[in-house]
Amino acid sequence: MTATRHFLLAAGGTGGHMLPAYALAGELISRGHRVALVSDDRGLKIPGAPAEMETHVLPAGRVSGGPIGWIKAALAIFKGRRMAIDLIGAFDPAVVVGFGGYPSLPSLLAAGATKRPRVLHEQNAVLGRVNRMMAPRVDAVAVAYHNIQRYPAGHELKKHITGNPVRDEIVAIREEGYPPLPEDGIVRLLVVGGSLGATVLSEVVPAAIAMLPPALLSRLQIVQQCREADLETVRAKYADLGVAAECAPYIADFPERLRWAHLVIARAGASTVAELACAGRPAIFVPYPSAMDDHQTYNVVDLVEAGGAISFAQPDFTPAEVAKHIQRMALEPGALENAAARAASCGLPDATRDLADLVESLAAPPMMDVIRVGASSSQRAAASGMASARTGEQ
Numbered sequence: 360m361t362a363t364r365h366f367l368l369a370a371g372g373t374g375g376h377m378l379p380a381y382a383l384a385g386e387l388i389s390r391g392h393r394v395a396l397v398s399d400d401r402g403l404k405i406p407g408a409p410a411e412m413e414t415h416v417l418p419a420g421r422v423s424g425g426p427i428g429w430i431k432a433a434l435a436i437f438k439g440r441r442m443a444i445d446l447i448g449a450f451d452p453a454v455v456v457g458f459g460g461y462p463s464l465p466s467l468l469a470a471g472a473t474k475r476p477r478v479l480h481e482q483n484a485v486l487g488r489v490n491r492m493m494a495p496r497v498d499a500v501a502v503a504y505h506n507i508q509r510y511p512a513g514h515e516l517k518k519h520i521t522g523n524p525v526r527d528e529i530v531a532i533r534e535e536g537y538p539p540l541p542e543d544g545i546v547r548l549l550v551v552g553g554s555l556g557a558t559v560l561s562e563v564v565p566a567a568i569a570m571l572p573p574a575l576l577s578r579l580q581i582v583q584q585c586r587e588a589d590l591e592t593v594r595a596k597y598a599d600l601g602v603a604a605e606c607a608p609y610i611a612d613f614p615e616r617l618r619w620a621h622l623v624i625a626r627a628g629a630s631t632v633a634e635l636a637c638a639g640r641p642a643i644f645v646p647y648p649s650a651m652d653d654h655q656t657y658n659v660v661d662l663v664e665a666g667g668a669i670s671f672a673q674p675d676f677t678p679a680e681v682a683k684h685i686q687r688m689a690l691e692p693g694a695l696e697n698a699a700a701r702a703a704s705c706g707l708p709d710a711t712r713d714l715a716d717l718v719e720s721l722a723a724p725p726m727m728d729v730i731r732v733g734a735s736s737s738q739r740a741a742a743s744g745m746a747s748a749r750t751g752e753q
């Protein structure tokens with residue numbers, strides 16, 4: 360049984376940063392540790408935080424705009440760092456883990472000032488700004504892809520491929536395998552545009568479906584996430600074509616729909632990519648062209664190279680191209696199953712566990728903490744005596 364340790368996680372802003380932090384927190388808590396999370400107001404609104412985790416909101420500046428913006432950001436970061444030093448003093452974490460985004464920066468700086476081991480987790484295939492800035496200074500960088508861009512040269516040894524945590528229900532899909540194609544030839548298509556939906560999918564996918572031969576049309580079943588504004592138009596298009604389609608602004612039972620699907624058309628956000636690879640579902644991706652440093656395009660490189668997906672730059676994501684690809688996948692015997700197996704070969708179903716192992720491995724033995732944070736000489740002597748006693752027991 361491992362000793363109970365304290366871990367401080369720092370993440371903020373979007374679900375992309377928060378959900379992996381929640382997953383790691385849940386895993387560490389299940390191992391008997393205590394976890395605190397530093398975030399911002401926006402981040403703490405994202406549902407899914409483990410109930411046992413304590414949360415703190417600290418100031419964090421976003422470096423943007425001109426000189427006045429930079430000065431304001433620097434002051435906020437400095438204030439946040441000072442408060443994070445106090446929090447570290449009180450909570451005494453063995454390791455501090457940052458998940459990218461500006462809200463993680465003050466805690467990572469404070470961890471440096473207080474000599475705590477630091478770990479970064481990067482969800483995308485291009486290191487984000489804060490992670491890029493901190494990577495040379497931290498002890499380990501957990502990434503989700505073999506092809507990782509903007510990673511600082513000379514720091515390869517501290518790079519660990521853990522993957523992006525995915526929900527247990529999605530790991531279960533992997534264990535069940537690819538759903539058999541029914542004898543009546545029905546092909547089930549899932550269309551999903553990230554947490555906010557994507558209008559390009561509402562414009563292009565129904566138009567592509569309209570170009571399919573009638574024999575294939577009658578075999579298709581579709582579940583499509585659409586933005587609220589596109590919902591009625593998309594429903595009407597599928598109804599005109601006589602295609603069985605369910606459309607919703609958000610698919611609440613996403614794991615269930617992914618289990619059901621034979622083929623997926625999607626944006627290439629980090630979680631979606633990790634989920635499709637973990638579950639082993641072939642995909643057609645259209646990366647979001649305005650994503651920072653074009654990270655969605657890089658997110659799918661491993662999957663495309665493995666033959667588990669095809670990716671179209673948005674200008675090439677035309678109804679004719681999409682129709683051609685759906686037709687090939689649906690009609691060529693074995694094409695879907697083959698791509699599914701190749702997609703699964705990129706899945707990292709143990710991401711949460713591997714990330715927790717990495718973070719735990721950086722926690723010094725409990726008594727060493729007493730020495731490191733500058734205990735009095737009598738405490739040091741007692742601690743080193745106890746530490747050697749512990750060593751003697753092994």
Ligand SMILES: CC(=O)N[C@H]1[C@@H](OP(=O)(O)OP(=O)(O)OC[C@H]2O[C@@H](n3ccc(=O)[nH]c3=O)[C@H](O)[C@@H]2O)O[C@H](CO)[C@@H](O)[C@@H]1O
Pocket residue numbers: 373374375376482483551552553554555584608609610611613627628629630631632634647650654655
């Ligand atoms: C537009 C944008 O900048 N998106 C970024 C955002 O992703 P964003 O949050 O948009 O997309 P992700 O693919 O990372 O995550 C979407 C999550 O929502 C779930 N889902 C989605 C739709 C739905 O109807 N039901 C449902 O449950 C998916 O299963 C997935 O778990 O953060 C990611 C991680 O930094 C980045 O890679 C993305 O580029």
